[in-house]
Amino acid sequence: MDTQLKKGLLDVCVLSVLREGESYGYKIISDIAPYIEISESTLYPILKRLESVGAVTTQSRAFNGRLRKYYRITKKGLEKIDEFIEDVREFERIYRFISGGERK
Amino acid sequence: MTKKQWFKRLKRALSALPREEKGAAVQYYDELYEDKRENGESETDILSGFGLPESVAADILSEKERPVPVSGAGGTVARWVGGIFLFICIGIPVLALLFSLAAAAAVLCASGAAVFLAGAADSVWGFFVLSKGTQIAAVAHIGIGLAAAGAGLLMIPCFAFCTKGLFILCKKSLVLTGRMLAGKRRT
Numbered sequence: 507m508d509t510q511l512k513k514g515l516l517d518v519c520v521l522s523v524l525r526e527g528e529s530y531g532y533k534i535i536s537d538i539a540p541y542i543e544i545s546e547s548t549l550y551p552i553l554k555r556l557e558s559v560g561a562v563t564t565q566s567r568a569f570n571g572r573l574r575k576y577y578r579i580t581k582k583g584l585e586k587i588d589e590f591i592e593d594v595r596e597f598e599r600i601y602r603f604i605s606g607g608e609r610k
Numbered sequence: 611m612t613k614k615q616w617f618k619r620l621k622r623a624l625s626a627l628p629r630e631e632k633g634a635a636v637q638y639y640d641e642l643y644e645d646k647r648e649n650g651e652s653e654t655d656i657l658s659g660f661g662l663p664e665s666v667a668a669d670i671l672s673e674k675e676r677p678v679p680v681s682g683a684g685g686t687v688a689r690w691v692g693g694i695f696l697f698i699c700i701g702i703p704v705l706a707l708l709f710s711l712a713a714a715a716a717v718l719c720a721s722g723a724a725v726f727l728a729g730a731a732d733s734v735w736g737f738f739v740l741s742k743g744t745q746i747a748a749v750a751h752i753g754i755g756l757a758a759a760g761a762g763l764l765m766i767p768c769f770a771f772c773t774k775g776l777f778i779l780c781k782k783s784l785v786l787t788g789r790m791l792a793g794k795r796r797t
Contacts, residue, residue, distance in 0.1 A: 530641070530645070531638060531641055531642050531645070532641070532642055532645035532646065532649075533645075535642075545659075546639070546642050546659070546660060546666075547660075547661065547665075547666050547669045547670075550635065550638050550669075550670065550673075551669070551670070551673035553638075554634075554673070555673075570644075570648070572641070572644055573637070573641070574641055574645075575637070575638070575641060
């Protein structure tokens, strides 16, 4: 898969995991891994990027005597998911055009 | 490689990052490590899954956003002029002071070694005199020699520590100046 395309997909995958509720690094990777390949080093820049654009917020809380960072989706993050779904619909139309399915 | 060694290498490889960003990256990997341990993974498996700390650091550094120039070329010129002015007025005197102090500490460290050697030699001389039968002078030589050797031994680590610390400060001052001129800011 194209690197840039995968990067964009992973952003939305992370957001869609967070749409179900706040989560943390390890759980995000575990939730996404069955659907798309993701590693620890891939997730870190994604989370940083999403935080810097205001799509997620973070909160560190104590867990088992240590700090754990929890990520929560924002309204902007939810909008990004909607935008992605719209884009995919458009891609579908283009795909059908390219593959010849809609040509008369 | 142990967890401690892995994180030490990661921190070293991320030294180019501002402290806050470096801390966030280290905290992220530390948190993942602890979560994986709690889920039954072994230290070796986790660290081999992370990969080499230098590769992890390279990924983080490559993703780091470049700082946006404040006001284009004018901002760069102003930063350079301001940076050079500050370096001449403050940087050079501070560096000269730090370097002088570090050199003085190094000399004192060497003096400590000299005092220790002289004290040890005096004690040996005292024992030699004692074997010849002159007791008062011999005991004095042994006492003074041992005291000097002890003082010398105390001086060596103290001033070695000061020398190291001051040279590190010199290095950090130079790095900070370089960063300021390059326009690197905390994000």
